[in-house]
Amino acid sequence: MRSTLTDGPIDTAALLAEVARGANGATLLFIGTVREVNDDRPVTGIEYSAYRSMAEREIADIIREASEKFGTSDIVVEHRLGELTIGDASVAIAVAHARRGGAYDASRYVIEQLKKRVPIWKLEHYVDGTREWVGAAGQRVAEAIK
Amino acid sequence: MTVTVLLFASYADTLGKSQLELDLTSGATVSEVLGHVRAMPGAERLPPAPLVAVNERYARRDQVLIAGDEVAIIPPVAGG
Numbered sequence: 001m002r003s004t005l006t007d008g009p010i011d012t013a014a015l016l017a018e019v020a021r022g023a024n025g026a027t028l029l030f031i032g033t034v035r036e037v038n039d040d041r042p043v044t045g046i047e048y049s050a051y052r053s054m055a056e057r058e059i060a061d062i063i064r065e066a067s068e069k070f071g072t073s074d075i076v077v078e079h080r081l082g083e084l085t086i087g088d089a090s091v092a093i094a095v096a097h098a099r100r101g102g103a104y105d106a107s108r109y110v111i112e113q114l115k116k117r118v119p120i121w122k123l124e125h126y127v128d129g130t131r132e133w134v135g136a137a138g139q140r141v142a143e144a145i146k
Numbered sequence: 147m148t149v150t151v152l153l154f155a156s157y158a159d160t161l162g163k164s165q166l167e168l169d170l171t172s173g174a175t176v177s178e179v180l181g182h183v184r185a186m187p188g189a190e191r192l193p194p195a196p197l198v199a200v201n202e203r204y205a206r207r208d209q210v211l212i213a214g215d216e217v218a219i220i221p222p223v224a225g226g
Contacts, residue, residue, distance in 0.1 A: 032226045033202060048225075054202035055225070079225060091226050103215055118220070119199070120225030121155035123157055133156035135222035 001067060003059040003077040005052060010078045015094035026100035028107045032091040033086050038134070042127040045085045046134075048096040051119040055079070062113045070106040071098040081119060101113060147172055149192050155221045157196070160188045160214035162206065176200065177207045196220065197222060 063075045074096035097103035122134045158164040197220035
């Protein structure tokens with residue numbers, strides 16, 4: 001299990017190599033990429049920022065939870081920070097498991113929890129030159145801990 | 147006692163700073179920190195119940211703080 005916030009490009013092949021073990025019969029790689037349109041607005045890029053120390057801790061917690069729930073310790077997550085352009089990988093999750101069901105479940109759990117809990121923010125840059133902070137799943141967490 | 151307050155992303159933009167020190171009375175809670183933040187210029191644009199973390203853990207409004215705590219006001223997260 002490993003997770004990193006990185007300021008440079010994510011080497012997805014290295015992530016796959018990292019989770020490869022003879023005991024695993026299923027390997028999944030999830031890659032989140034910067035989309036060219038968000039909510040009907042053309043996007044030129046996204047600037048990611050984070051509460052770095054907490055984000056690292058929170059991702060590590062999520063991976064530990066996934067490992068316990070779904071029975072594999074072969075999970076590696078990298079999330080990129082800084083300026084990204086369209087098509088760049090912002091997050092990559094490699095999961096390997098003895099069985100495909102566990103691999104899909106663990107991968108899904110990690111990305112869904114990451115989007116709900118990890119203090120990372122994006123400032124979208126639009127074609128018209130404007131910028132806006134993107135709000136997302138935060139309210140659900142707010143409800144949960146109120 | 148002094149606690150450090152961290153502001154991020156849209157909240158840092160709205161309030162014009164990313165960090166401040168607050169001097170609070172002993173036994174103060176997260177709610178009192180939010181009260182101070184709400185008194186800052188621009189704070190009217192914050193939501194009614196923003197997320198808060200104390201020492202990197204999500205915290206409730208009634209959590210009692212101790213000197214040196216790091217209280218972060220967390221905007222809606224948008225990772226991935």
